[in-house]
Amino acid sequence: MKIASSALPVTIISGYLGAGKTTLVNHLLRHADGRKLMVLVNDFGDLAIDADLIQSDDGDIVTLSNGCVCCSLGSDLFEAFLTVLDRTPKPDHLIIEASGIARPQNIANIARAEPDLHLDGIVTLVDAELIEANLANPQIASALMEQISSADMLLINKSDLVTEQRLQALRHILAEICPGTPALGCKHGAAALDAVLGAYSGAKYDIQATDSADHSEHYVRWSCEATGSFDLDKLKKGLAALPPGVLRFKGIIRPGDGGEPVAIHRVGHRVSLDRMYGPAPPVSHMVAIGLEGQMDPAIVEKTVLRAKQ
């Protein structure tokens, strides 16, 4: 049951050439899990979607058999946004694969400014083997630094190709550039969909369900439904204080005054509130995804309950 509609969530996938953006996008499309994803691929790149996923390809728009859609950004990012915003039916989630040298903040600002869009987050891929060399190249270093520092979540791709020692050193470098931002190891761009894009509205998990299917990381998930109302400010502060292992939190919250519902998100360590349209749900619904050993579902639940009015 669709209880409320909100702005179209936008996730920006950034990272330098060869970091694995297209591989990640293919992975997300393959594991879309019923979600209608729309992917805008940067103008300069090939629309390299795995052939077995494609239902039809008219040159500009590739339609997948699972209902997802991909198209090229073309020559103008803003024209592409106009097309997306006018599209019916509306996709569930917009993914933008930025170009290798793009500054993701510039794209993110569109999603922040446009009332019909919601910035879900910036996910930056780094190439475990090459990132240090790339950061030492003065021609591209500042763009890569921004890609890393503006990320809500970092994916260290090809983490299986370096020694554990180098991986630790790399984590250290990344933590210095952007303290507190979760950095997930992955291989072949295989990261869990709900970690990268957030949980689907209405997702329910058994407490402490974990999985590791083709992912380098082990995830833990938590969800709950709660009656009554919440102190949004308290909830926001509580969520912000959770450890970095809590990758994502999403709640559709019934406000105390019975007004329109509010969506609350934590992506990485950034917490944001978004107004929603339509009738409030009978109960508030919340989901969290984190790294096993780094997210304790009991603490998440305690944080939520403390904000109950």
Add this chain to the structure above:
Amino acid sequence: MSELHIFKARKIVTMDPEQPEATHVGVRDGLVVAVGSEKDAAGWGTADTNDIFADKIIVPGFVEGHSHMFAGGIWRFVYVGYQDRVDPQGRRWSGVKSIDAVIERMRGEQEGLEEGVPLIAWGFDPIFLPAPRADRHDFDRVSDTRPIAVLHSNFHVMTVNTPALRLAEYTAETNIEGIVMGEDGEPNGELQEMAVMFPVMRRMNIDIRSLSGDGDGIRDFGKVCNAVGVTTATDLVASLEDSNVALLKNVTSEKAFPIRLVSALNGLQQPPDETVTRARELAPQSTDKLRLGSVKIVTDGSIQGFTARLREPGYYNGAANGIWNIAPDQLNILVDALLRNGIHTHIHVNGDEAIQVAIDAVGASIKRQSADDHRTVLQHCQMADREQFEKMRELGLCANLFANHIYYFGDQHKAITLGPERARKMDGCRTALDHGIPLAIHSDAPITPLAPLVTAWAAAQRQTAGGEILGEEERISAYEALHAITLGPAYTLRMEHEIGSIEPGKRADFAILDASPLDVEQDRIRDITVWGTVLGGVVHRA
């Protein structure tokens, strides 16, 4: 035998060094056959002599090597810039020198506009106006019910009124870079960069791209060119889909369409191999008045926007280095693909780091293969130094320098972006010529006004809007400046065998002037009146 028409003039400046001046030019089938005296022309047989230019000066039609088609369609909006400009109808709009004058002009244009219909203006340049800087309250004085957007001359900033701000739901709580806040803590109406302009533009239906996407936009661009003596102009960068090409072919083939249009494909909108394929498909579709097949690549941003890529010592005011639109590694691949396939390439480079990256890309590609006469053009190329010009000559690169910057932005470059040392050297036409670089100069219209005589004047005088002479050593002569708006850009467009000078066998493309740029005082070149043009023998009065 086709008809021979002879145009008689007070003087004809040919730009042919072997016959620099004439009084009569004979035209047959759109081509020049005779250039010389009345007697010289008579030798070509029976002709009708046209005296309409008897008291005028004929020079080769001007060639604008770097402009954008939306310089025509933009006139659908109200012009509120500081400088005088001529619209497609030939009407001269005087520059507005105060915010009150801006408001007065917009009020006038609002009359007859239905309630609630958005009002859009362009060309606004608050740095030239007395302080305080305009905000939403000023434009609320034009209307506090109708949404109003005023695009600044750089197209990167706009100032809107309160109803327009409301459309995008911007409030005191909105905390997004680019939404400027007033002293009252509310957004003051100034929106910087497209990200925050987009929601307002979307709701006000402002679509810059559509300004060059329809027939009237193309025709208006032709008219803007005609009014300033331009007979060949570029649209440096276009997406050129099939439908777009069909429209361009139709409109440019109209007899009344007064220019040859060179439209370069955007090299960043598809992968390199597709760019090569598309450029090859486009080239054979060229006509007399539409030239296709070249490619433009944008590398960095602009110096005044602090988005150009600079080498040390960077920006004078300490701003962070600029942005790449294409990673240097990708540029190498793209340039190599284009040169290997003999595709004529224009590379936008403003800062000296971007210039170096482009030179290196061309150098690496040439090392791998012979690319004779590739004539890759570095567009803008504003910060090239002696070593870079030297290397450019060695590699066969051309320069199309942004001479207008000296006048329009020179004071800002000296005081804010680059500092005095590098501002004096920028757009170094003298150094380029001394190093033997094929040189063109341009306006980048509508970023600065399309007006080659002003561009030539700027390169010869190097006088800023503030009245200072910036880098006297980089001045060029009136003849060199005239060359840089005729034969020079013709060469950078690979059209020098057809246009750029008045010689037998070349196309009869002329600009008709009241005075010769070579005879007036050098600082008066920009004041010369343009009567109109001749394109392939057809007279187009401005």
